[in-house]
Amino acid sequence: MIERLLANLDTLLLYLFAACAFVSAALMIVLAQPMRVALALISTMVFLGGIYGLLGVHFIAAFQVLIYVGAVMVFMVYAIMLLDVRDPAYQRRYSRYLVPGILAGVAFFAALAWGLAREFADVAEGGPAAGGAFGIQQFAAAFLNEYWLHFELTSVLLVAAVVAALAVINVSRRDRG
Template sequence: MNALILAVFGALALISAVSMLVLREPMRVALALITSMTSLGAVYGLMGVHFIAAFQVLIYVGAVMVFMVYVIMLLEVKEAPGSKRFSRFVVPGVLGGVLLTGVLGVAVLRGTGSTVPVATGDVFGLVPFSSAFLTQYWLEFELTTVFLVGAIVAALAVVGVSRRRQG
């Protein structure tokens, strides 16, 4: 039963990731991204990595996506009337994706009887993760925070300039 639920959430994540590429409206793309991230959180939870699943849902879905939806709604993105639906890189991109899928499928089929070496050293835990996060990765976390605040200020500046031109 667990494998079936894992397959359903994996397929849902894949379908929503593909739909992000083909949808046209920015809000629908954001909703597809939210679905993909939530499905990945469920996959992590089913695999037993509950801490990463909680981070996936709380930080990515809860914070980053709320920010992205806010910016999309703030900017009121409209599509130009004469714009093309896809760029010229769609055909090479689809061919590359099909080729990558084929190579991965062959690799999976050939490796069905092999075993994967598992590291027997350190066990993942909350204390080692949090100490590494607070000692090694604090700068990246703070830079991300500054970047998000800068993006909000830039979005407000763009909206203010475009509204002054309209009015």
């Protein structure tokens, strides 16, 4: 029993992580305090990172934790801490589109899930990924050979973001001064 469990540990863990990610994501909708929502999001991201790791794409898992949790969410948490906790938006959680929004979201999920069930019923699983195809080396080589233009464009995008952020800050300074 235990041995069988161990043999299928990968799969079990995968399902476990998936369930946890889903629950955390659902909590994001429900929780009132932004800080808690942020923590729920972080937990979702961490579980997703686990899933990536189980799928064998370790560097994506690493990036998930580094960039999302390490950079994006830290930024977000700071923003939350900067802002006033007594804001009315903190008490009244939901907008007036609560019911239609949830209905539409569920319909969205149902539509896609139905399509998924229909389309993927006859598709055999791709089998375990060839570890080589997802190594960091192949990835880096692909980026610098095949996708170098995209890679460069991301740097342009980042520069643009930095400039934009600076511009926004300037606007705020001017307003104050």
